[in-house]
Amino acid sequence: MSRNRVIPGFGLSLGYATLYTSLIVFIPLAALAASGISLGAETFWAVVSHPQAVASYTLSFGASLVAALINLIFGLLVAWVLVRYTFPGKRIADALVDLPFALPTAVAGIALTALYGRNGWFGQHLESWGFKVAYAPAGIVVALTFIGLPFVVRTVQPVLEGLERELEEAAASLGANRWQTFRRVLLPALVPALLTGFALSFARAVGEYGSVVFISGNMPYRTEITPLLIYSKLEQYDYAGASALGMMMLVFSFVLLLAINGLQYWSLRRRGGG
Amino acid sequence: MSIQVRDLRKTFGHFKALDDVSLTFHSGELVALLGPSGCGKTTLLRIIAGLEYPDSGAVLFSGEDATFTHVRERGVGFVFQHYALFRHMTVFDNVAFGLTVRPRKQRPSREEIAKRVHRLLELVQLDWLADRYPDQLSGGQRQRIALARALAVEPRVLLLDEPFGALDARVRKDLRGWLRRLHDELHITSIFVTHDQEEAMEVADRIVLINQGRVEQVGTPQEIYNAPASPFVYGFIGDANRLSGHAAGGWAELAGLRVPAPEFGQSEPRPVTGYIRPHDIQLQAGDKGEGVAVRVESVAQVGAALRVGVRIPNGDTALQVELPHHGGHWPFQVGEPVRALPCAARVFARDGAH
Numbered sequence: 001m002s003r004n005r006v007i008p009g010f011g012l013s014l015g016y017a018t019l020y021t022s023l024i025v026f027i028p029l030a031a032l033a034a035s036g037i038s039l040g041a042e043t044f045w046a047v048v049s050h051p052q053a054v055a056s057y058t059l060s061f062g063a064s065l066v067a068a069l070i071n072l073i074f075g076l077l078v079a080w081v082l083v084r085y086t087f088p089g090k091r092i093a094d095a096l097v098d099l100p101f102a103l104p105t106a107v108a109g110i111a112l113t114a115l116y117g118r119n120g121w122f123g124q125h126l127e128s129w130g131f132k133v134a135y136a137p138a139g140i141v142v143a144l145t146f147i148g149l150p151f152v153v154r155t156v157q158p159v160l161e162g163l164e165r166e167l168e169e170a171a172a173s174l175g176a177n178r179w180q181t182f183r184r185v186l187l188p189a190l191v192p193a194l195l196t197g198f199a200l201s202f203a204r205a206v207g208e209y210g211s212v213v214f215i216s217g218n219m220p221y222r223t224e225i226t227p228l229l230i231y232s233k234l235e236q237y238d239y240a241g242a243s244a245l246g247m248m249m250l251v252f253s254f255v256l257l258l259a260i261n262g263l264q265y266w267s268l269r270r271r272g273g274g
Numbered sequence: 275m276s277i278q279v280r281d282l283r284k285t286f287g288h289f290k291a292l293d294d295v296s297l298t299f300h301s302g303e304l305v306a307l308l309g310p311s312g313c314g315k316t317t318l319l320r321i322i323a324g325l326e327y328p329d330s331g332a333v334l335f336s337g338e339d340a341t342f343t344h345v346r347e348r349g350v351g352f353v354f355q356h357y358a359l360f361r362h363m364t365v366f367d368n369v370a371f372g373l374t375v376r377p378r379k380q381r382p383s384r385e386e387i388a389k390r391v392h393r394l395l396e397l398v399q400l401d402w403l404a405d406r407y408p409d410q411l412s413g414g415q416r417q418r419i420a421l422a423r424a425l426a427v428e429p430r431v432l433l434l435d436e437p438f439g440a441l442d443a444r445v446r447k448d449l450r451g452w453l454r455r456l457h458d459e460l461h462i463t464s465i466f467v468t469h470d471q472e473e474a475m476e477v478a479d480r481i482v483l484i485n486q487g488r489v490e491q492v493g494t495p496q497e498i499y500n501a502p503a504s505p506f507v508y509g510f511i512g513d514a515n516r517l518s519g520h521a522a523g524g525w526a527e528l529a530g531l532r533v534p535a536p537e538f539g540q541s542e543p544r545p546v547t548g549y550i551r552p553h554d555i556q557l558q559a560g561d562k563g564e565g566v567a568v569r570v571e572s573v574a575q576v577g578a579a580l581r582v583g584v585r586i587p588n589g590d591t592a593l594q595v596e597l598p599h600h601g602g603h604w605p606f607q608v609g610e611p612v613r614a615l616p617c618a619a620r621v622f623a624r625d626g627a628h
Contacts, residue, residue: 166358169325170420172345173352174372174427184375188362 029250035243047244052220053229060226061252063137064205067144071201072194075152082153083160097153100146105210112143113215135217140225143215144205151204152197159193191267199260206253275336275430275463276301277322282331284317291317292328293487302461304454306468306478310510314487315467316435322465323433324348335430351424355436357416359408365419366391366404372427394422397456414445418452425460434466438473446470450477471511475499483507505622508549515555515593518624521546526621529591530566533619545624552596554618557582557606565615568593570606575599582606584614 116123116133171181209227216223233242277299284292291314307315320326324345333341369391395401398418438446475495483490491503502508519528521538528548572583580599
């Protein structure tokens, strides 16, 4: 079948892609799995089902989901403003969106802790209303939201820019009001990009470590995320235990990303694109 | 419904898109807004639709001021050059859109909507595509769906912006005839924008010729073709030989050709530009007699016409001549000396003043 291809180099490019992903992704993951499996089934299960581990999964994935959802909504809003309106400082605002990409996450964590801590600008007011952010799960959500923001904005922005004005004009001439136009014409066109942004932002949040350790306080069962638990196992030279937890994260992440991909495929199918 | 526009002006920055345009569109007629790209015809259409607002002037629907009525309330059906179909909806949902966004009280029942959508799809002869998505249709099919969608809300006016501009020549030709027949069936006041004079001539009841934001001429296709009001119209509608010369005493001398010019009765000659249609020139064999001596440079048969290119030797001017031809051998051969005789011409002063 490769003999009469119009685009040449199929064999070479596939070979290279396979080699590359093997070296960078599959082999390290296999090593991780091997290390985890070396524990034996019973010990493995004991490690991954330990209440402290289970609490950390819930927190890690729960906080990541909440953060990705927040980013989904506000990322769309930011993208909308950046695409639809012209205002002074727009370029600067546009560049600022990428900052969470560039900033070392530890710096972000320290900055957020300073803001939301007991004596911080936000923290002192929030605390007086009985709302604790730093050293609480809410703080984790704040940190994960911060680092995930660019994903939704940057995936939605180009799609929004590419949407023809005529679509909205057509909807208006057919009698649709602004909300109906947004809800029935614009939003469905943005769904695939929104899902991509959501998935990226979520995946990034699950793997995040640097910014969270500062703001979460790292209390076992309460504000301890799985990556941190893995790290503390490593510090105790429990490499196999760390690998086992890593494998669990991997499985959860993979299942969730697969589900999001499935959603995306479904939404693309719905427009007959296949 | 009749539409009137009065003294419309619209500028984009320093660009004058519309410069004092006043027009009346009668109820039930199909009018073409024709002109070169950037002449303001689309802006005029969009102002009538309510997708754009004029800097000054008024738009009247059946005598009522609608200048600043929102497009939503205007009751117009608008068809876009690039269809603007909703890609995530089926053909059925696209056509139903205008009905389903109505407030609950005015919304027809589900069955009623389905019935109306299918009736419209039958009207555009695409009932069998109801479950497809726009991406699965050809350009011509998409434009017909866009038209069905616009008609679904029972608009008072149908506005089409270069409706066939994105289609290939063959489909465009089919759709032209189809649009004409559809209009004859529905009798809805329709205005369409085009830069294709052939399209306008073939489809429209009346043509509005626009150039640089101003109306050059309004009339039926015949009127516009037979009596162009300005050099621009001559240049834009049909082919014409453009010749420079001088006029005096009711006659013009154009590169050796003598044509009547009753507007130029004065005695001293004035510079003029004359326009002669290729089929308004007769050729006679031989080099003696009426007309001016020319030499045949090229002969080509195009359909039922013979296109002869001739050159006037002294002024070195080329002329295009079109003769009816009904088979057989060509009456003229390349290199042959013949005489050219204009039988109709139109002369305009070259400085713009008579």
